[in-house]
Amino acid sequence: xxxxxxxxxxxxxxxxxxxxxxxxxxxxxxxxxxxxxxxxxxxxxxxxxxxxxxxxxxxxxxxxxxxxxxxxxxxxxxxxxxxxxxxxxxxxxxxxxxxxxxxxxxxxxxxxxxxxxxxxxxxxxxxxxxxxxxxxxxxxxxxxxxxxxxxxxxxxxxxxxxxxxxxxxxxxxxxxxxxxxxxxxxxxxxxxxxxxxxxxxxxxxxxxxxxxxxxxxxxxxxxxxxxxxxxxxxxxxxxxxxxxxxxxxxxxxxxxxxxxxxxxxxxxxxxxxxxxxxxxxxxxxxxxxxxxxxxxxxxxxxxxxxxxxxxxxxxxxxxxxxxxxxxxxxxxxxxxxxxxxxxxxxxxxxxxxxxxxxxxxxxxxxxxxxxxxxxxxxxxxxxxxxxxxxxxxxxxxxxxxxxxxxxxxxxxxxxxxxxxxxxxxxxxxxxxxxxxxxxxxxxxxxxxxxxxxxxxxxxxxxxxxxxxxxxx
Numbered sequence: 001x002x003x004x005x006x007x008x009x010x011x012x013x014x015x016x017x018x019x020x021x022x023x024x025x026x027x028x029x030x031x032x033x034x035x036x037x038x039x040x041x042x043x044x045x046x047x048x049x050x051x052x053x054x055x056x057x058x059x060x061x062x063x064x065x066x067x068x069x070x071x072x073x074x075x076x077x078x079x080x081x082x083x084x085x086x087x088x089x090x091x092x093x094x095x096x097x098x099x100x101x102x103x104x105x106x107x108x109x110x111x112x113x114x115x116x117x118x119x120x121x122x123x124x125x126x127x128x129x130x131x132x133x134x135x136x137x138x139x140x141x142x143x144x145x146x147x148x149x150x151x152x153x154x155x156x157x158x159x160x161x162x163x164x165x166x167x168x169x170x171x172x173x174x175x176x177x178x179x180x181x182x183x184x185x186x187x188x189x190x191x192x193x194x195x196x197x198x199x200x201x202x203x204x205x206x207x208x209x210x211x212x213x214x215x216x217x218x219x220x221x222x223x224x225x226x227x228x229x230x231x232x233x234x235x236x237x238x239x240x241x242x243x244x245x246x247x248x249x250x251x252x253x254x255x256x257x258x259x260x261x262x263x264x265x266x267x268x269x270x271x272x273x274x275x276x277x278x279x280x281x282x283x284x285x286x287x288x289x290x291x292x293x294x295x296x297x298x299x300x301x302x303x304x305x306x307x308x309x310x311x312x313x314x315x316x317x318x319x320x321x322x323x324x325x326x327x328x329x330x331x332x333x334x335x336x337x338x339x340x341x342x343x344x345x346x347x348x349x350x351x352x353x354x355x356x357x358x359x360x361x362x363x364x365x366x367x368x369x370x371x372x373x374x375x376x377x378x379x380x381x382x383x384x385x386x387x388x389x390x391x392x393x394x395x396x397x398x399x400x401x402x403x404x405x406x407x408x409x410x411x412x413x414x415x416x417x418x419x420x421x422x423x424x425x426x427x428x429x430x431x432x433x434x435x436x437x438x439x440x441x442x443x444x445x446x447x448x449x450x451x452x453x454x455x456x457x458x459x460x461x462x463x464x465x466x467x468x469x470x471x472x
Contacts, residue, residue: 003028004472007248008266008460010256010446011236012408016225016256017069018445018456021464023232027096027472030249031234040256040406043415044217044456046292048393051352055218056405057289057414059341059359062088062202064221064334065209066130066351072077078224081215085107085309085346088211091178094315098302099178105207115175122169123179124205126132126154130444137201138458140450141425142432154200154400162186162195164323166230173316179203180320181312184337187284187415189328190321194424211309213341216349221455245269245442252471254443254463258283258408258416259428262272262437262444271438274429281428283447284419285327286399286412293392297345297356298385305325309346311377313338327363332370336362338379350464355392366411368399408446416447427452436453440470 004027008019011033019029022094037043041057048054064070066080102108104122109116126133132147133154145151166176179199183190186198204209214220221466226236242248242265242399255262259278269279297306305311314320314337323333338391341359344350350357362376373396381385395404399412408416417427427434427449434449445463447453 005030005249005251005252006467007032007251008246009253010040010408011222011238012185012256012278012446013042013225013455014230014445014447015040015220015254015256016257017460019072019234020225020229020232021461022467023229023234027251029229029234031229032242033236034407036239038093038236038238039219039222040408042222044219047291047395052160052275052293052355052357053217053350054124054291054357054395056213057402058218058455059343060211060213061218061455062205062209062211063220063456065212066134066138066205067458068134069457071387073228075221075224075343078227080220080224082210082212082231083215083346084210086307086413087304088206088308089178089181089310089312090305090308091181091312092300092302092305093174093177094208096301098304099302100308101203101206103207103210107164107423112175113172117174119120119175122157123203124199124207128202129153130204132207137450138456139430139462140171140434144432158197158200159193159251160196161192162190163198163317164191165196166317166456167363176317177315177320177387178312180317181314181337181398184312184314184320184324185339186303186419188419190317191303191325191327192224192328192420193312194419197424206441213309213343213347215347218455225457252441252443252467254445254460254467255410256446256460258410259281259398259444259448261407266437266439266442269439269442274438282418282423283366283413284415285363286366286409287361287402287414288364288368288370288376289397289401290373290376290403291395292358292360293351294356295392296356296390296391298342298358298380298390299386302383305383309341309343311340311342313340313383314380327365330365332368332372335379336372336375337448338362338376340380359465364399364412366399366413367390368412371396371398372425388446410437415453417452419452433466435459435466443467465472
């Protein structure tokens with residue numbers, strides 16, 4: 001009997017997840033990666049100085065902790081050790097204090113004072129419903145869900161603009177600010193519908209599963225996935241670019257690529273209407289990212305920030321919302337919203353003794369080449385005076401560098417597609433099986449499919465299951 005075979009194009013977490021699912025079902029899988037190193041947006045490297053390990057893209061992993069697929073895999077046996085920082089998130093303010101999201105919902109609510117009850121009823125409700133919401137948050141939205149009431153409670157707020165919701169829910173600027181920082185992960189204007197989705201999801205995950213990091217760098221996740229795949233008979237070939245379907249072997253192909261590249265590679269194998277939908281797919285803002293080698297910890301004015309794996313810099317919700325609105329309009333804010341991760345405070349393998357790393361980025365218009373270094377550093381200095389004196393070396397990436405490193409991030413869009421309007425649900429098309437194309441031999445598994453960006457492998461998991469149903 002002829003061996004069942006398949007090809008996966010792209011070796012990000014979703015591509016490797018798809019390959020593992022197929023291999024578990026006895027399919028011989030070959031993964032083809034255009035870059036010299038595997039991993040897509042989940043790689044680590046010494047970007048600044050020897051001995052300083054930096055996460056090139058993804059760094060903090062609430063969605064990995066929430067992933068039903070990752071929970072099934074022996075990641076720990078293959079070197080993935082999760083580290084939970086003292087607190088998931090801190091949000092400093094100009095008065096020298098900081099708002100903290102603790103894994104303990106009650107501690108967080110107590111810290112928010114008179115807004116603690118509102119936080120418990122909104123973000124806390126998502127944390128309490130986490131297991132009920134998980135299928136909707138980690139798979140295709142149009143698929144049947146077992147807990148529609150929990151999904152309706154989530155959607156009642158999630159569909160609204162984050163600035164509006166924050167000002168309706170909370171009475172203090174502290175609670176509004178930390179809610180706005182969570183919503184800032186959406187790459188949307190905080191005055192846009194659906195921006196609340198990300199605040200609720202990420203805030204709920206902080207309480208339900210935490211925001212962990214892997215010891216030794218995000219690349220450890222990919223190393224583990226690759227080892228699991230090889231144990232199951234899969235093969236990985238790096239530095240192998242796919243230009244057309246003729247470059248592939250027998251069996252179905254699952255693509256961990258952008259809709260733009262799927263259209264280019266598959267060509268006339270796909271009908272004109274579907275190709276038109278791929279071409280209409282919209283990409284969101286990109287990122288400008290800095291990695292630092294530091295001679296010591298960041299000198300935060302608010303001591304709470306030294307306990308946090310992630311720090312959101314932007315001040316009040318109005319400042320954050322105004323900055324994100326300017327990016328959405330194609331501008332470059334003077335005071336950008338900056339996301340910071342300080343992995344080496346909790347993982348000593350990331351830097352030489354006594355030294356530290358820092359990971360920071362802000363949003364920028366898609367394809368921008370504007371250098372945002374001074375603006376990002378001004379925001380860090382605002383809340384950590386003297387920061388620049390700690391810098392030993394820095395490495396900068398504009399949106400074009402980001403795309404060159406991972407072609408799925410078109411224009412530097414690390415979410416692999418805009419989240420606005422119907423496209424939050426129609427990635428890349430509105431379907432109960434958005435991973436399948438009209439050709440039963442061609443599938444898409446990148447973050448341009450549900451549940452979207454993040455290191456969780458769920459896009460690959462669902463795409464492989466679709467291929468198993470339809471192609472085999």
